[in-house]
Amino acid sequence: MIAVAVLMLLSFMGGMLTQRALTKTPQQDANLSYIDGIPVYTDFIPEGSRARPGQTREIKYLVIHETDNFSAGADAAAHNSFIHQNADADSGIVSWHYTVDDHEIYHHLPDTETAYHAGDMMTENGGNMNGIGIEMCVNEGGNYEQTLINTEKLCAQLCLSYNLNPDKALKKHQDFMEKVCPARLINEGRWDEFCAAVKQKYTELKAADAEN
Numbered sequence: 001m002i003a004v005a006v007l008m009l010l011s012f013m014g015g016m017l018t019q020r021a022l023t024k025t026p027q028q029d030a031n032l033s034y035i036d037g038i039p040v041y042t043d044f045i046p047e048g049s050r051a052r053p054g055q056t057r058e059i060k061y062l063v064i065h066e067t068d069n070f071s072a073g074a075d076a077a078a079h080n081s082f083i084h085q086n087a088d089a090d091s092g093i094v095s096w097h098y099t100v101d102d103h104e105i106y107h108h109l110p111d112t113e114t115a116y117h118a119g120d121m122m123t124e125n126g127g128n129m130n131g132i133g134i135e136m137c138v139n140e141g142g143n144y145e146q147t148l149i150n151t152e153k154l155c156a157q158l159c160l161s162y163n164l165n166p167d168k169a170l171k172k173h174q175d176f177m178e179k180v181c182p183a184r185l186i187n188e189g190r191w192d193e194f195c196a197a198v199k200q201k202y203t204e205l206k207a208a209d210a211e212n
Protein backbone atom coordinates (compact mmCIF):
# COMPACT_ATOMS: atom_id res chain seq x y z
CA MET A 1 0.00 0.00 0.00
CA ILE A 2 2.76 2.40 1.02
CA ALA A 3 4.79 1.37 -2.02
CA VAL A 4 1.87 2.22 -4.30
CA ALA A 5 1.45 5.60 -2.62
CA VAL A 6 5.16 6.35 -3.03
CA LEU A 7 5.04 5.30 -6.66
CA MET A 8 2.02 7.53 -7.28
CA LEU A 9 3.73 10.43 -5.56
CA LEU A 10 6.90 9.93 -7.61
CA SER A 11 4.95 9.76 -10.83
CA PHE A 12 3.03 12.89 -9.86
CA MET A 13 6.24 14.76 -9.13
CA GLY A 14 7.73 13.46 -12.36
CA GLY A 15 4.75 14.86 -14.20
CA MET A 16 5.22 18.23 -12.56
CA LEU A 17 8.86 18.32 -13.57
CA THR A 18 8.03 17.46 -17.17
CA GLN A 19 5.37 20.13 -17.26
CA ARG A 20 7.75 22.72 -15.87
CA ALA A 21 10.34 21.86 -18.48
CA LEU A 22 7.81 22.14 -21.30
CA THR A 23 6.10 25.36 -20.25
CA LYS A 24 7.88 28.58 -21.13
CA THR A 25 7.69 31.37 -18.57
CA PRO A 26 5.18 33.93 -19.83
CA GLN A 27 6.72 37.19 -21.01
CA GLN A 28 6.24 40.17 -18.69
CA ASP A 29 6.38 43.81 -19.68
CA ALA A 30 9.97 45.10 -19.43
CA ASN A 31 8.68 47.82 -17.08
CA LEU A 32 11.37 50.36 -17.91
CA SER A 33 11.55 53.74 -16.18
CA TYR A 34 15.00 54.91 -17.33
CA ILE A 35 17.36 53.76 -20.03
CA ASP A 36 20.84 55.18 -19.58
CA GLY A 37 19.44 58.45 -18.19
CA ILE A 38 16.57 58.76 -20.69
CA PRO A 39 13.21 58.82 -18.87
CA VAL A 40 10.62 56.29 -20.02
CA TYR A 41 7.09 57.41 -19.09
CA THR A 42 4.52 54.66 -18.91
CA ASP A 43 1.05 55.91 -19.82
CA PHE A 44 -0.90 52.96 -21.24
CA ILE A 45 -4.00 53.60 -23.32
CA PRO A 46 -7.00 52.23 -21.42
CA GLU A 47 -7.80 48.53 -21.50
CA GLY A 48 -10.81 47.86 -23.68
CA SER A 49 -10.25 50.86 -25.96
CA ARG A 50 -10.40 50.13 -29.69
CA ALA A 51 -6.69 50.83 -30.17
CA ARG A 52 -5.80 48.24 -27.52
CA PRO A 53 -6.96 44.83 -28.71
CA GLY A 54 -5.45 43.32 -25.57
CA GLN A 55 -4.30 40.10 -27.21
CA THR A 56 -1.09 38.69 -25.75
CA ARG A 57 1.43 37.14 -28.12
CA GLU A 58 5.07 36.15 -28.37
CA ILE A 59 7.40 39.13 -28.92
CA LYS A 60 9.61 38.39 -31.94
CA TYR A 61 10.32 41.76 -33.55
CA LEU A 62 11.05 45.39 -32.86
CA VAL A 63 9.27 47.25 -35.65
CA ILE A 64 10.86 50.63 -36.33
CA HIS A 65 8.80 53.55 -37.64
CA GLU A 66 9.08 57.29 -38.07
CA THR A 67 6.13 59.53 -37.26
CA ASP A 68 6.58 61.55 -40.51
CA ASN A 69 5.21 64.46 -38.47
CA PHE A 70 7.59 67.36 -39.12
CA SER A 71 5.71 70.01 -37.10
CA ALA A 72 7.55 71.75 -34.33
CA GLY A 73 6.45 70.21 -31.05
CA ALA A 74 5.49 66.82 -32.54
CA ASP A 75 7.59 65.08 -29.93
CA ALA A 76 7.02 61.93 -27.85
CA ALA A 77 4.73 63.69 -25.36
CA ALA A 78 2.58 65.07 -28.20
CA HIS A 79 2.26 61.60 -29.71
CA ASN A 80 1.31 60.22 -26.34
CA SER A 81 -1.55 62.74 -26.21
CA PHE A 82 -2.51 61.83 -29.77
CA ILE A 83 -2.64 58.09 -29.13
CA HIS A 84 -4.81 58.61 -26.03
CA GLN A 85 -7.18 61.03 -27.77
CA ASN A 86 -7.66 58.63 -30.68
CA ALA A 87 -7.79 55.36 -28.75
CA ASP A 88 -11.54 55.06 -29.37
CA ALA A 89 -11.82 56.84 -32.70
CA ASP A 90 -14.52 55.59 -35.11
CA SER A 91 -11.99 54.92 -37.85
CA GLY A 92 -8.26 55.07 -38.51
CA ILE A 93 -7.35 53.27 -35.30
CA VAL A 94 -3.60 53.20 -34.75
CA SER A 95 -1.51 52.12 -31.80
CA TRP A 96 2.08 51.26 -31.06
CA HIS A 97 4.21 50.66 -27.98
CA TYR A 98 6.86 53.39 -27.72
CA THR A 99 7.51 56.88 -29.06
CA VAL A 100 11.07 58.15 -28.85
CA ASP A 101 12.32 61.73 -29.28
CA ASP A 102 15.62 63.41 -28.50
CA HIS A 103 15.06 63.60 -24.72
CA GLU A 104 12.40 61.14 -23.60
CA ILE A 105 10.41 58.01 -24.35
CA TYR A 106 6.69 57.33 -23.87
CA HIS A 107 5.39 53.81 -23.42
CA HIS A 108 1.79 53.54 -24.60
CA LEU A 109 1.01 49.81 -24.48
CA PRO A 110 2.34 46.74 -22.64
CA ASP A 111 5.02 45.08 -24.77
CA THR A 112 3.24 41.76 -24.40
CA GLU A 113 0.13 42.94 -26.30
CA THR A 114 -0.61 43.29 -30.01
CA ALA A 115 -1.15 46.73 -31.59
CA TYR A 116 -2.05 48.36 -34.91
CA HIS A 117 1.08 49.92 -36.41
CA ALA A 118 2.39 47.63 -39.14
CA GLY A 119 -0.65 47.60 -41.46
CA ASP A 120 -0.58 43.79 -41.79
CA MET A 121 -3.78 42.89 -39.88
CA MET A 122 -3.11 40.14 -37.34
CA THR A 123 -1.07 37.90 -39.63
CA GLU A 124 0.89 35.17 -37.89
CA ASN A 125 4.56 36.27 -37.54
CA GLY A 126 3.47 39.74 -38.62
CA GLY A 127 4.42 43.17 -37.32
CA ASN A 128 1.15 43.82 -35.50
CA MET A 129 0.90 40.29 -34.11
CA ASN A 130 4.50 39.77 -33.00
CA GLY A 131 6.17 43.18 -33.03
CA ILE A 132 6.83 45.93 -30.53
CA GLY A 133 6.03 49.11 -32.49
CA ILE A 134 8.55 51.92 -31.98
CA GLU A 135 7.95 55.39 -33.45
CA MET A 136 10.85 57.81 -33.84
CA CYS A 137 10.04 61.53 -33.87
CA VAL A 138 11.19 63.70 -36.77
CA ASN A 139 9.78 67.00 -35.50
CA GLU A 140 11.23 70.32 -36.54
CA GLY A 141 13.63 71.54 -33.87
CA GLY A 142 14.21 68.01 -32.62
CA ASN A 143 17.67 66.45 -32.78
CA TYR A 144 17.22 63.45 -35.07
CA GLU A 145 20.70 62.08 -34.36
CA GLN A 146 19.96 62.01 -30.63
CA THR A 147 16.57 60.41 -31.31
CA LEU A 148 18.40 57.67 -33.22
CA ILE A 149 20.78 57.08 -30.31
CA ASN A 150 17.89 56.96 -27.82
CA THR A 151 16.04 54.48 -30.05
CA GLU A 152 19.17 52.32 -30.37
CA LYS A 153 19.40 52.21 -26.57
CA LEU A 154 15.73 51.28 -26.23
CA CYS A 155 16.09 48.52 -28.83
CA ALA A 156 19.23 47.14 -27.18
CA GLN A 157 17.46 47.06 -23.81
CA LEU A 158 14.37 45.36 -25.27
CA CYS A 159 16.53 42.74 -26.98
CA LEU A 160 18.09 42.01 -23.61
CA SER A 161 14.74 42.01 -21.75
CA TYR A 162 13.09 39.63 -24.21
CA ASN A 163 16.13 37.62 -25.19
CA LEU A 164 15.87 38.66 -28.84
CA ASN A 165 18.68 38.36 -31.36
CA PRO A 166 19.08 41.88 -32.84
CA ASP A 167 20.01 40.36 -36.22
CA LYS A 168 16.59 38.72 -36.44
CA ALA A 169 14.41 41.00 -34.30
CA LEU A 170 15.07 44.41 -35.86
CA LYS A 171 12.56 45.16 -38.60
CA LYS A 172 11.53 48.17 -40.60
CA HIS A 173 7.84 48.87 -40.93
CA GLN A 174 8.59 48.45 -44.64
CA ASP A 175 9.36 44.77 -44.03
CA PHE A 176 5.66 44.16 -43.30
CA MET A 177 3.94 46.37 -45.89
CA GLU A 178 4.67 48.53 -48.88
CA LYS A 179 5.41 51.79 -47.11
CA VAL A 180 8.69 53.65 -46.94
CA CYS A 181 8.95 53.73 -43.16
CA PRO A 182 11.10 54.67 -41.26
CA ALA A 183 11.41 57.09 -44.20
CA ARG A 184 14.40 59.23 -43.32
CA LEU A 185 16.49 56.28 -42.16
CA ILE A 186 15.71 54.38 -45.37
CA ASN A 187 16.08 57.35 -47.72
CA GLU A 188 19.44 58.25 -46.22
CA GLY A 189 20.59 54.63 -46.55
CA ARG A 190 21.27 54.32 -42.83
CA TRP A 191 19.25 51.25 -41.82
CA ASP A 192 22.29 48.96 -41.61
CA GLU A 193 24.18 51.56 -39.60
CA PHE A 194 21.23 51.75 -37.17
CA CYS A 195 21.14 47.95 -36.79
CA ALA A 196 24.89 47.79 -36.21
CA ALA A 197 24.61 50.46 -33.49
CA VAL A 198 21.82 48.52 -31.74
CA LYS A 199 23.89 45.35 -31.93
CA GLN A 200 26.91 47.12 -30.45
CA LYS A 201 24.87 48.54 -27.55
CA TYR A 202 23.17 45.17 -27.00
CA THR A 203 26.56 43.42 -26.79
CA GLU A 204 27.71 45.96 -24.18
CA LEU A 205 24.51 45.58 -22.15
CA LYS A 206 24.75 41.81 -22.26
CA ALA A 207 28.35 41.87 -21.07
CA ALA A 208 27.45 44.24 -18.22
CA ASP A 209 24.44 42.08 -17.37
CA ALA A 210 26.63 38.95 -17.19
CA GLU A 211 28.99 40.70 -14.75
CA ASN A 212 26.17 41.54 -12.32
Ligand SMILES: [Zn+2]
Nearest residue numbers: 065066173181
Ligand atom coordinates in the same frame (compact mmCIF):
# COMPACT_ATOMS: atom_id res chain seq x y z
ZN1 LIG B 1 5.60 53.08 -39.92
